[in-house]
Structures are given as C-alpha cells and as structure tokens.
Amino acid sequence: MRILGIESSCDETAASVVEDGSRILSNVISSQIEIHSRYGGVVPEVASRQHMLSIVPVIQQALSDAKVGFKDIDAIAVTKGPGLAGSLLVGVNTAKAIALAQNLPLIGVNHMEGHIYANWLTGQKIEFPVICLIVSGGHSDLILMRGHGQYELLGRTRDDAAGEAFDKAARILGLGYPGGPLIQKAAESGKPILQLPHSWIKGTNDFSFSGIKTALLRMAEYGKIAMDENAPAGLPSKNDAAASFQKVVVDVLVTKCIALALELGVKQIMVAGGVAANKALRAGLLEKSPLPVIIPPFILCTDNAAMIAACAYYRYQNGQKDGWEMDALPALRLA
Ligand SMILES: Nc1ncnc2c1ncn2[C@@H]1O[C@H](COP(=O)(O)OP(=O)(O)OP(=O)(O)O)[C@@H](O)[C@H]1O
C-alpha cells in the first residue's frame, strides 16, 4: 500500500511516498528556516503563506522522486494537528482536494503520533510495550505505548519543551535560530564547566527546563560568561556555556527516561522529535540504557512527511478513514 503523506504544521512543507508504512520511496522537505531566522522564530502568517507557495511543487517532487503518479497512490495522509492553524489548513485542504479529485481515502494524523512513527521507518523490530521519549520544539513527553495507537502520557514538561529550551539558550548566547543544532555545534568546542541546576522534580516523571534557561540568562547578564571579545580573560566561553546547558538537559532526559522504562519493565525505548537529532542525547541514551534504544535517523527526527505516511498506514489498517468534515486542530492532543 502506497500512501502520500503531507506535513505543514509548522515551518516545513513536506511530502513523502511511503510503502506499507515502512519503505520510504521519497521524502521531500522544503524548510522555511532561512525566512524565519531573521525574526528569531517562526512567524505564523509568513509560514502559512510560504506553505501555499511550496505545497504543490513539494508534492509534485515527492511523486516524481518516488517515480509514481496519483494512480499509484492508495491513500492521502495529512497532519491535522497540533500546530499553527494557518499552516495546518494549507496541508489539510490540499490533502482533501487531492483525495476528492483522485477518489482516494483521506487519513488525518496527529503530528506527535507521526514523530513516534518515524521509529517504524528505521527497519528495526519494535516490541510493545515501549516507552517513547518525545522531545521536540513544543513537547517533552514520556509516553507508554502498549500497542499501535495506544498512548498513556506518564510525564511531560511543566514549562518549556526541550527544543524550546535549546532555542532560548541559543538566543541568550547570541548563536542564532533554530537553537538546537547551533548549541550542539558550539558544545563540541566547549567544556561543561558552568554550574547550572538540574531540575529533577523528584518523585514525578515530569520535566522542567525553564529554570536551567533562566540560570544561563542570569550568568550571561551578571558577566559570568565571556559573551564577546571585551570580556575579562579566564571566563567560561560561549562554547563552554553551550556544552554545560546541553549536558544538564541531556542528563535529565536520559536519567528520567531510563528510570521510567526500567520501573515499568518495558521492552524498548524509542525517541522522537527534533531534539532526538541531538548527538549527545543519542549517545547518552545508547550508552546508559540497559534496554534496546531505537532512534530514527537525523532527517526523520525533525518535521517530515514520511513519518505522517507511516503513521497513517497503521491507522488505516485499524480502520481509520476521515470524512470531508475533518478540520485542522491546532491544539490536538495525543493522550
Ligand atoms: N541537534 C539538535 N539538538 C538539539 N535540538 C535540536 C537539534 N536539531 C533540532 N533541534 C530542535 O528541535 C526542535 C524542532 O523539532 P520539531 O521540528 O520536531 O519541533 P516542532 O515541530 O517545531 O514542534 P512539535 O513537533 O512539538 O510541534 C527545535 O526546537 C530545534 O532547536
């Protein structure tokens, strides 16, 4: 079964053809990062207009890369939420138009569920029950999955999401946007010598990252980090600050995720979302977890449409098919 997936929830316009929920025939991603970076974050109105310009060429490219036409496609999948309302609407309405014109089933997918299903594109065998750590621009969740489509939310962030914290830390250090990859790069040339607080929130599976970010901000404001070339000699560099921030966030994510997985006796740990692209997080989990850890390749961690098509395959197998009344749901929840 070949599914054309469409994703437009934030600042990536993406389309992909996936066979049987596991084999990627094409994966086209048009990023708007350059357009938004001058504002230091995603501007929703700009994003939706850009999706309108990109969506048709991106879908055409996905079909052509997969060497298929609409006649070879069996269903259309699209992200229906959560995300930016205007951005979601572009994908949802394009998907409806194609499904109607080509007489194909329409399957709406939760974007976060899509991130989880990137793990099914790794070719690794996934055994339930599994703990999934979702770490993205808007979420830091610990989810227990007992089967396809079954989600139990066991922990979440109480304030900033992990990706949001990376983005804010990068802004504090003047590194640019999006912050995750820039903090990672700076951290490679730094040492984790700054004393930043670990927020464990003991006795719960929840996370909190805003205190770590504020501690970094205060250190920058109080002259404890060499923010420019005029800073007194001997201060920790921005690279040291990035390394310290990354270490604290990764420590907390790795420790709490593994502790929960062991407590519940699950078979595996899966990781999903843009922050799963972080090399220190990947290495930390793989090194410290006694359980098998599955992490999608970098390109499937950040927003893409292959994960949406993969998720739709399992939804369709379970009988899901959406009607024309399906709407964009900006605040859609997984569990
Ligand atoms: N190498 C990296 N290290 C740390 N963070 C990263 C890395 N690469 C990307 N990120 C972060 O991942 C986030 C983007 O991930 P993603 O695209 O999954 O989020 P989103 O779609 O904006 O949010 P959500 O999926 O919650 O709606 C950004 O915050 C970015 O800084």
Ligand SMILES: [Mg+2]
């Ligand atoms: Mg995302």
